[in-house]
Amino acid sequence: MELEDIIKEENIVFKKTKLLNDKPLSYCPGCGHGTVHRILMETIEELGIDEQTIGIAPVGCAVMAYEFMEIDMQEAAHGRAPALATGIKRVYPNKYVFTYQGDGDLAAIGTAETMHCCNRGENILIIFINNGIYGMTGGQMAPTTLEGAKTSTSPYGRDVSTMGYPIRITELIAQLPAVRYVTRQSVHTPAAVRKAKAAIKKAFEYQAEGKQGTCFIEFLSNCNSGWKMSAVQANKWMEENTFKYYVPGDIKDNFKLLKNPVVEL
Amino acid sequence: MSELRLMKGNEALAEAAIRAGVDAYYGYPITPQSEVMEYLMAANPEKTTGMVVLQAESEVSSINMVYGAAGAGKMAMTSSSSPGVSLMQEGISYIAGAELPCVVVNVVRGGPGLGTIQPSQADYFQTVKGGGHGDYKLITLAPASVQEMSDFMRLAFELAFKYRNPAMILSDGAIGQMMEKVELFDPIPRRTDEEVAQQCPWATTGRKRGTQKRVITSLRLVASVQEEFNIKLQKKYKQIQENEVRCEMIGCEDAQFVIVAYGSSARTSMKAVELARKSGLRAGLLRPQTLWPFPTKELRSLAERGVQGFLSVEMSAGQMVEDVRLAVNGRSRVEHFGRMGGVIASPLDIFEALKQFAAGEKKLF
Amino acid sequence: MAKVRGAVVIDKEKCKGCGLCVETCKFQVLQLSQQVNLKGYNPAFMVNPQNCTGCTNCAVICPDAVITVYRAKENE
Structure with missing residues (x-):
């Protein structure tokens, strides 16, 4: 059988979703952002909710997310995405609203907006990309940077005695009674990507019910440029190091805590 | 009803x-x-x-x-x-x-x-x-x-x-x-x-298939694109300045001295104008209802008509007075009188300041 | 018995040569090219096309959504 016989329209088993356009993504080679963009758009397409969905882009590497996603979107100031999402969802309770935020956006400058949005149980989906660094501005320390990790603003390693501890904001958010679904996912292997996509689908299905209850999905991602590794090495490093502190898996489902977060200080 | x-x-x-x-x-x-x-x-x-x-x-x-x-x-x-x-x-x-x-x-x-x-x-x-x-x-x-x-x-x-x-x-x-x-x-x-979707085609209400997506953003990374947007904004602002100025003028027709005041200050100034008129001082009040766009043309034409002085009365150290000065552009005297920190100038305070201003005083508070 | 054969088409100019697909493929179908694309990246290509089963793992892991996967049953 020749390649020409295989490469035919009717034999396609995977192609890029139409909700991602043809512009080259602005992310570094191997960055997890692109994968999350894709599975988010795939899910919206598969659920057929693209005409009712409004997304909020953050400040950070994903500031240009709206350039690539073919749905209506708004660009928020740094950290304010959950406030925009609240503003929209309250006047359009039947539309689907998601925010897409990095760790600096969500767990530092936008902590108040994020916590209170979740505390009100806004019926939205928060997508949280945690790569433990400020990628866009060139590799500074993030609130989620691991202890001892070297960044451009912690050149001798994160010293928790002066810089504080890497924040497990996802576990904090899970404690809020109005939060419905909290899970920590990753996109470093095909299996992980498929699981992560299922989590997004579940969150939108919950949102479709139109009830109070925020869905919150953390994605552990590599920032291979920031970590100064290859993409393959970075994913491996993440599995060996990041996963120990930020343990992947479901934390809360349908308002029920599945496990109590372990805090080892 | x-x-x-x-x-x-x-x-x-x-x-x-x-x-x-x-x-x-x-x-x-x-x-x-x-x-x-x-x-x-x-x-x-x-x-x-x-x-x-x-x-x-x-x-x-x-x-x-x-x-x-x-x-x-x-x-x-x-x-x-x-x-x-x-x-x-x-x-x-x-x-x-x-x-x-x-x-x-x-x-x-x-x-x-x-x-x-x-x-x-x-x-x-x-x-x-x-x-x-x-x-x-x-x-x-x-x-x-x-x-x-x-x-x-x-x-x-x-x-x-x-x-x-x-x-x-x-x-x-x-x-x-x-x-x-x-x-x-x-x-x-x-x-x-x-109606919202019809009246605001730019709004993010969910992209209909086969139509362009809407993006609400203030980010324009390319300098020339940002400049183009700035120029567009300035054109819009110019249009607003031409069409949307609103102000109230009381007793300005024959006034020698005009108080410029808005909000609460305009209310106390109104009384001060009455007191001035009673004392024989021909005073008037220009009350901007829009502070931006500012009633620049209105003030200028009063100055051109021969108003001798404009007294900007504000509950501040003198902020609007700068716009009054720009409007009058040296044609007449412009000074500020005001109280600060939450204190409201009484009509008598303002009347007194207006008399001093009319007499040529500069330092009014 | 019908054997499943697969193939991938990689958008050479959009590939950033991160190598995640190469690492992911269990059948060593892919490799990074010695040549560079217009952006200066070494794009992935099928070095062993006969091994491809069309499992889609490479496309699923690709952060830039540049891989299209095809699968066909071989009639014997």
């Missing part, structure tokens, strides 16, 4: 918001404007008109909630007082940069810092000269009565949507707290989602 009621300025503003068909109010409590949200929460318009009223966790958040709803084409507003409005400046700049229509109400109190809770007009610069970062303007309405607190709410939204620009109602603690008779306008029904 329009309706007569005795109300506080803040309450009249809140009631007018419901009647104007506003879709959402997002706010945070601060003295002296907390009655706005209190009134709205008690009126519970969600049950009647469907208007959303939500108490946010901060002014930073409430202005960004306004951004979200405005970006989706809805009539959204917030209100606060000076320190809270300072916190909102980031959001206001983004709203101006994304060209979104919304209304922000500032019931001004004395500053700087935590300042006082008494009325002030010291946020003039912040409001009409920018406040946040970047080249932008807010359509600024300055009510001087409870009646105008109501009327300007509707007008502010009209102008905001007409130009896709944020509008500010710059009130003060006295106008917000005082009770007066107010004739409330007939309720206007809220627009349906279909």
